[in-house]
Amino acid sequence: MELPSTISAIRGAICVQDDVPEQIETAAATLYREILALNALQENEVAFLLITQTSDLKSRNPATGLRKAGYCALTPLFCMQELEIEGMLEKVIRMMVVVHHPMEKTVPVFMHGAEMLRPEFAHPSL
Numbered sequence: 183m184e185l186p187s188t189i190s191a192i193r194g195a196i197c198v199q200d201d202v203p204e205q206i207e208t209a210a211a212t213l214y215r216e217i218l219a220l221n222a223l224q225e226n227e228v229a230f231l232l233i234t235q236t237s238d239l240k241s242r243n244p245a246t247g248l249r250k251a252g253y254c255a256l257t258p259l260f261c262m263q264e265l266e267i268e269g270m271l272e273k274v275i276r277m278m279v280v281v282h283h284p285m286e287k288t289v290p291v292f293m294h295g296a297e298m299l300r301p302e303f304a305h306p307s308l
């Protein structure tokens with residue numbers, strides 16, 4: 183059943199090699215940039231952004247990486263720890279970007295190793 187939509191949400195995930203601040207900052211900014219680009223979004227179309235990080239990434243809050251890259255000055259962010267499930271993929275940053283209008287098509291972005299979470303959303307160019 184298709185429900186009427188007044189918002190859209192776009193998923194994404196990216197893996198980080200090592201738990202060091204620079205890598206978390208870079209990965210967070212890279213993932214957000216690709217989500218915006220592949221969905222042809224301007225930042226002012228984003229209502230809010232949910233982020234999770236796996237518990238093995240402790241050295242930096244990904245929100246810091248977004249702000250250092252010039253993103254999310256006004257966008258409300260909420261950063262959480264991902265569920266811990268046996269066998270889960272390690273060192274992952276996940277995002278849910280919520281846009282305040284319906285979109286005809288959304289493009290999920292799973293990159294830098296996170297493609298294995300959702301192989302159907304892998305982009306050969308990333």
Ligand SMILES: C=C(O[C@@H]1C=C(C(=O)O)C=C[C@H]1O)C(=O)O
Nearest residue numbers: 193194195264265276298299300
């Ligand atoms: C498979 C993923 O990892 C987990 C599983 C999800 C799912 O089954 O939809 C969503 C988020 C994560 O809790 C993912 O990030 O897509």
